[in-house]
Amino acid sequence: MKLTITSKLPSAGTSIFTVMSALATEHNAVNLGQGFPDFSMNEELMRLVNEAMHKGFNQYTPMQGYIPLREVLAEKVESLYQTIIDPGSQITITPGGTYAIYTALTTVLQPGDEVIIFEPAYDSYIPNVEINGAVPVLISLQFPGYKIDWIEVKRKITPKTRMIMLNSPHNPTGAVLSEEDIVQLRSVVKDTDIIILSDEVYEHLIFDNVPHLSILRYPDLLERSFVCFSFGKVYHCTGWKLGYCISSSYLMKEFRKVHQFNCFSCHSPSQVALSTFLKNKDSYLSLASFMQEKRDYFLKLMGQTRFGMLDSKGSYFICATYDKISDEKDSDLAIRITKELGVATIPVSAFYKTGTDNKVIRFCFAKKKETLEAAVQKLVNL
Ligand code: PMP
Ligand code: GLN
Numbered sequence: 094m095k096l097t098i099t100s101k102l103p104s105a106g107t108s109i110f111t112v113m114s115a116l117a118t119e120h121n122a123v124n125l126g127q128g129f130p131d132f133s134m135n136e137e138l139m140r141l142v143n144e145a146m147h148k149g150f151n152q153y154t155p156m157q158g159y160i161p162l163r164e165v166l167a168e169k170v171e172s173l174y175q176t177i178i179d180p181g182s183q184i185t186i187t188p189g190g191t192y193a194i195y196t197a198l199t200t201v202l203q204p205g206d207e208v209i210i211f212e213p214a215y216d217s218y219i220p221n222v223e224i225n226g227a228v229p230v231l232i233s234l235q236f237p238g239y240k241i242d243w244i245e246v247k248r249k250i251t252p253k254t255r256m257i258m259l260n261s262p263h264n265p266t267g268a269v270l271s272e273e274d275i276v277q278l279r280s281v282v283k284d285t286d287i288i289i290l291s292d293e294v295y296e297h298l299i300f301d302n303v304p305h306l307s308i309l310r311y312p313d314l315l316e317r318s319f320v321c322f323s324f325g326k327v328y329h330c331t332g333w334k335l336g337y338c339i340s341s342s343y344l345m346k347e348f349r350k351v352h353q354f355n356c357f358s359c360h361s362p363s364q365v366a367l368s369t370f371l372k373n374k375d376s377y378l379s380l381a382s383f384m385q386e387k388r389d390y391f392l393k394l395m396g397q398t399r400f401g402m403l404d405s406k407g408s409y410f411i412c413a414t415y416d417k418i419s420d421e422k423d424s425d426l427a428i429r430i431t432k433e434l435g436v437a438t439i440p441v442s443a444f445y446k447t448g449t450d451n452k453v454i455r456f457c458f459a460k461k462k463e464t465l466e467a468a469v470q471k472l473v474n475l
Contacts, residue, residue, distance in 0.1 A: 101224050108216050109443035116428065117437035123468040126427075126437035128264065128409055130459040134329040135376065141366035150365040156353045158186025158337065159364035165371045166337060172374075174309040182342035185349055186359050189334035190294040190323030195221045196355070197319035197338060198256070200348045201288050202227040206255035211241060213444030215264050215292065227255065229446070236451045237403055237414070239268040243277040250281065256288045257281070261306065262295040262407025265441055265455040269299060269406045270306045275314075282317060288344070289314060294323040294336070297380040299407035300388060309339060316341045319348065324367060326409075327377055329459075335363050384409060384459065391458040394469040409459035412441060414452060418475050423450050434471045 113126035124131075157163065163180035170178045178184060187193040194217065202208070204226030210218050212233050222229045230249050235242055246257075257278070261270040282289065291308040299305045308318045320339045325331035340348060370376065388405055395402055399418050405411035419426055423440035431437045441453040458465060 102220050105220055109439055110216070113427065113431065113437050113439055116431045120432050120435060122431045122435040122437045123464060123471065124437045125456045125458070125460065125464075125468050126431075126439045128457045128459065129331045130329040130409075131464055132329065132461050135370070138328055138330075138366060138370045141369055142362045145362035145365035148365075150361045152361065153358045154186075154361045154364055156358050157181075157349060158184065158359065159361065159368055162186060162364045162368040162371070163337075165368050166339075169371060169374075169377075170309055170339065174307050176309050176312055176315065178309070178339060179342065183345050184337055184339050185345060185352060186335070186337045186364060187321075187352065188336070188356050188359050189325065190292065190321050190336040191217050192334075192356065193319070193321040193336050193338040194218070194290065194292060196348055196351050197290050197321065197340075198222060198227075199225055200319075200344070200351050202255060205253060207251060207253040208255060209246060209249060209257040211258070211260075212446065212449070213239075213265055213441050214258075215260060216444065218258055219446055228253075230254070231446055233445075233449065234263075234266065234268065237453075239263065239266040241274055241277070243274075243281070246277075246281055250285075250287075254285070254287055256290055258290045258292065259308075260292040262299050264295065264408050265410050265439065265444055266403070266412055267405030267408045267410055269303060272306065275306055275311065279311075279314065282314070287317065289318040291318055291320045293320055294326045295408040296322060297327055297377050298384045298409055299381055300385040301406065303406060305407075315339075317344075319344060324363075327380065328367075328370075333360070333363055335359055335367075387458045387460070387465070390462060391456070391465050391469075394465060395456075395472070397469065398472045399475060400472070403453070409457055410455050411458055412453045412455050415454065415475075416452065420452070423452050423454055426452075427454050430472070430475065434474060436468045436471050 110127040117124040163184045167178045167180040198221045202225040206227040207230045208222045210229045219229045308314050308320050323336040401414040403412045423442050427438050427440040439455040442448045442450040
């Protein structure tokens with residue numbers, strides 16, 4: 094008898110990040126596709142991990158996360174967002190932001206529940222909803238400013254709406270939530286039992302002195318939210334896969350039930366190291382200007398090309414149109430310029446379930462100056 098299983102994600106293929114990174118390697122291209130820094134992380138943080146291993150922090154930490162790390166995170170939240178979080182019951186350390194998002198969705202969703210997702214959407218959101226038997230309700234951000242159409246949101250709310258997923262600063266567009274968005278969000282969820290999932294992994298990567306409107310600033314919204322973070326994005330170590338989730342005690346209690354039977358507890362030496370390193374506030378407060386400089390440098394270089402650069406207010410991504418270059422599909426262009434020119438990017442249609450193609454590609458500018466220069470030297474030939 095032939096062995097078969099029924100796929101839980103029948104329509105899922107290989108993620109666009111994997112595809113484009115493999116193509117970049119194959120063609121020896123400059124990789125401005127997958128989002129990861131190509132510069133080194135902090136030496137002192139590496140030393141602290143090493144020290145933690147030598148001091149014997151190599152066994153399980155508590156399931157909720159290393160206590161001093163949760164304490165320093167609570168202090169950070171209070172100083173950044175003026176909200177008091179209980180490190181005992183409201184924070185859980187997770188193996189990355191993606192896992193925190195998956196766990197939050199799995200904690201809440203029942204088959205048939207509806208989840209509002211804005212597109213373009215980070216690639217894990219829709220499969221994470223579907224694997225739980227829930228239904229993604231897709232709303233396009235308004236091209237080219239990628240703003241939320243709150244009238245459409247209100248139209249799409251039904252008695253089955255269980256969650257709304259937000260991501261600010263936004264991957265892939267670099268859009269950020271405004272005060273008006275928060276007002277609208279509040280009015281949409283008022284008197285409902287809708288849960289908010291706020292993906293804030295790019296919390297510190299926000300430019301031009303715009304404040305990050307974290308859900309953590311609003312205790313009334315936090316009551317009904319899971320807010321997800323990633324140390325990988327803050328400390329230039331995406332391969333560490335370490336992050337955390339903050340929620341109300343009520344929601345977090347259920348989140349931990351799911352977490353304890355999956356990962357249970359995260360890499361101990363990194364947590365110990367971070368509990369010390371996080372006391373150095375400058376290391377995260379300086380990130381916005383560090384990354385803004387990269388965005389501005391890349392924008393200046395791209396001025397020599399025929400790409401139409403869109404606005405990036407945060408994250409480490411910037412999108413571009415290419416109507417002066419070609420009318421190809423964005424995926425065709427992205428593949429062609431990887432193969433022919435040697436520059437890998439990400440086609441933004443990959444962030445839409447039905448492949449909506451506004452003819453936009455995404456560049457990651459979290460790279461060394463030389464890398465950005467090498468890429469643009471090739472792109473001017475288009
Ligand atoms: N959300 C968004 C929008 C992201 O871009 C990323 C980066 N991969 C993540 C979540 C996940 O972060 P992590 O690598 O910590 O899982
Ligand atoms: N967040 C990264 C990006 O958007 C990639 C993460 C991944 O490869 N899954 O490029």
